[in-house]
Amino acid sequence: xxxxxxxxxxxxxxxxxxxxxxxxxxxxxxxxxxxxxxxxxxxxxxxxxxxxxxxxxxxxxxxxxxxxxxxxxxxxxxxxxxxxxxxxxxxxxxxxxxxxxxxxxxxxxxxxxxxxxxx
Numbered sequence: 675x676x677x678x679x680x681x682x683x684x685x686x687x688x689x690x691x692x693x694x695x696x697x698x699x700x701x702x703x704x705x706x707x708x709x710x711x712x713x714x715x716x717x718x719x720x721x722x723x724x725x726x727x728x729x730x731x732x733x734x735x736x737x738x739x740x741x742x743x744x745x746x747x748x749x750x751x752x753x754x755x756x757x758x759x760x761x762x763x764x765x766x767x768x769x770x771x772x773x774x775x776x777x778x779x780x781x782x783x784x785x786x787x788x789x790x791x792x793x
Contacts (some may be wrong), residue, residue: 678783681784682755682784685753685754685784685785686753686755689727689729689753692729695729695730696727696728696729697727697728697729697730697768697769698725698726698727698728699725699726699727699728699750699766699767699768700723700724700725700726700766700767700768701723701724701725701726701757701760701764701765701766702721702722702723702724702764702765702766702767703721703722703723703724703761703763703764704719704720704721704763704764705719705720705721705722706718706719706720707719707720724756724757726752726753726756726757727752727753727756728750728751728752728766728768729750729751729752730748730749730750730768731749731750731751731787732748732749733747733748733749746776746789746790746791747773747790747791747792748773748789748790748791749787749788749789749790750766750768750787750788750790751785751786751787751788752785752786752788753784753785753786754781754782754783754784754785754786757786757788758786759779759781759786760775760779760786760788761775762774762775762776762777765793766788766790771792772792772793773790773791773792773793774790774791774793775788775789775790776789776790776791777789
């Protein structure tokens with residue numbers, strides 16, 4: 675067994691051991707198939723949802739005078755094999771609250787750290 679598969683297996687094991695810290699969240703992905711410049715409209719939009727485990731790791735206190743610090747409300751960790759590469763148009767719903775993804779997301783191949791802001 676190589677290091678890559680060993681790290682992936684241990685990442686999955688860590689998420690399973692963090693039972694009460696990890697919660698099921700819903701990732702909603704919106705994919706556009708094209709844009710019609712004549713009508714200024716999206717041709718087709720496909721929405722897919724995915725239930726995945728995530729861990730809230732950092733919540734920021736919103737500071738009105740510091741726009742950099744208040745750029746995101748929360749950081750969430752996901753297994754890279756579950757989420758892939760999230761995009762700006764994706765949303766995450768956790769505990770009934772919907773968050774939009776704030777780039778950049780950090781993907782090291784095993785864990786993805788996503789910055790989110792409440793919609």
